[in-house]
Amino acid sequence: MAGDGIDAAFEDEVEPTVTIGEYLDGIEAEELEADLVLGGDDGNECTYGAGYLKRQAVFSCLTCVPDGVAGVCTACCLACHDGHEVVELWTKRNFRCDCGNSKFGGHLCKLSPEKDPENPANSYNQNFKGSYCTCSRPYPDPEAKEQVEMIQCCICEDWFHEDHIGLDSLEKIPKDEEGEPLYEEFICHQCSPVCYFLKLYPDMIWASSNQSVSEAVTADSNGMEGGSSGHVDTEKNENGAPVDHRSIENTSVEENCTKDIEASDKSILGDNSGGNCKIGVDINTTSADSEKIMPLFMSKGWRETLCKCGTCTNFYAQRGIAHLTDKEDSIEEYEKIAKQKREKKLEQQEGAEANFINSLDHVQKIEILSGINDMKNEFQSFMESFDPSKTVTSDDVQSIFKNLARKKQRLS
Incomplete structure (x- = not known):
């Protein structure tokens, strides 16, 4: 028996082996992941000349700008900041490369030296300093025993630990049995008050692991007869995901939870023909429930259901969320x-x-x-x-x- 224990110990120490095919497949997967993050940018030219891109990979060089109030494109990261302390920010929207401008203390960009002193339309959050989430910790966190993946808010674009998004239980996050997310996009609890108008839409826009899509659509269609919309039950949607309290422990996730919203479901909403409002309610008259500020988990295709009438479009612009109706803004389109x-x-x-x-x-x-x-x-x-x-x-x-x-x- 002792010998068996020794053999088992040696087996644990043996490094896993891979075939040449598996190794090549692994390399190809890594290259694909890199292309998805970089948006297919080959990193040869500075993107400054293209202006404020709707979405691009952005990096922050803390060696050159310790305050974290500047960002550079992929090409400049490689050509101008090699060997520096660089923070990878994944992607940012409506951003123009800062490399070599007034924030870099006289160090000109090697690829595009002629630049304006600043890019006034750029926005910088704490990520540019290497801090994330409400806890403002770095990633990877040197003090953490285990690195936990974070999720990005599609409004503020900050990244959050799942246990720091204002939920009293992680089980309220829509996931399947393997722990994979059932939501397409996430709106953090800090940004959700800006998006309170989403409660005027049918339940089909919410991702849920606790209630099937068919149940959600049926329930909401009953409440939107005649093309008008009433307020959705607050308790049912307090987390941005409908909850059936009677069967929360036993219900299973249906396969179509993450599928695109079907045309038949979209017909629950009105259309924008003739400038009509889809939801039939003046979006400016609604108000957020300040007592229940919770994160929102959105289903696949939810942006396509948003009303684009004049009133709603002006509302989005006034609150800085006009990008939600721009298809090219989404990570799905970017990839x-x-x-x-x-x-x-x-x-x-x-x-x-x-x-x-x-x-x-x-x-x-x-x-x-x-x-x-x-x-x-x-x-x-x-x-x-x-x-x-x-x-x-x-x-x-x-x-x-x-x-x-x-x-x-x-x-x-």
Whole structure:
């Protein structure tokens, strides 16, 4: 029995192994994730000339601007701030690159030195100082025993720990059985009062793990007959997600909870034809319930249901949330564009490779194809003879290429 315990201990110490295919898939996944964050930006040109972009990846250099009141684009982060203390901010809306302006103490941008002293339309929150959430802690947090993922508010764009968003229980956050989010976007408890008008909309705009979509739509359609809208029951929606108290412990999540809002569901609302208001209520006459300021969890496609009549549009603009009706503002659209750029880039790379091969004569093509085949065989021989309990080192990789070089010398 003691021997079995020792064997088990050694098994725990063995590092996990991966195949070449798994390794390449991992690299591809990391490249895709990077492209999604950077919006497909290759980092070659400063984005300043493009003005205030609707959404782009932004970085804050605390070496150059310790107060955190400046942000730089991807290209400037790489070209002008290499080796500096840089905070990655993911994406920010309506932002223009600050690199080299008056906030950088005379240090000009290497890529685009001619810039205005400041970008007055830029906004800077505590993230630019490397602080996040209501607790104003850094991420990663050096004092935390375990790094907990945070979620971003689609209004203020700050990031929050789930246990710091004003809920008395994390179970109220819409998630599936595996802990994956069932909501498309999140509005923090600090920004939710600005969005209190959302309570005028049917329950289908809320993400919920406690009540099915069909139940929510049925319940709300009964309360919106004739195209008019009454106030949604406060208790039912106090967290931005309808709660069925009778079955909260036993209800299961239906698959369509995260699907787009169906056209049949959208018909519950009026349309904007002729300038009509979808919700049939003067949005300016509503008021927030200051006693129940809670975060809101929104379902997929919720922005598309927002009314765009003149009254509602002016209301959004006055409160600084006009971006909610701009499809290009959403992270979903940003990542969609990034994927399209990535696919186009890969197609161009494949085309360049094909053009290169086609430009060679017959002998050169045979030599290249033969070299690729030799490398493939060498890697295969290495993997067949390699002890899977050991880790592949740089010396191992170098030995593969040395063997290839020796074989080539013998054949030449």
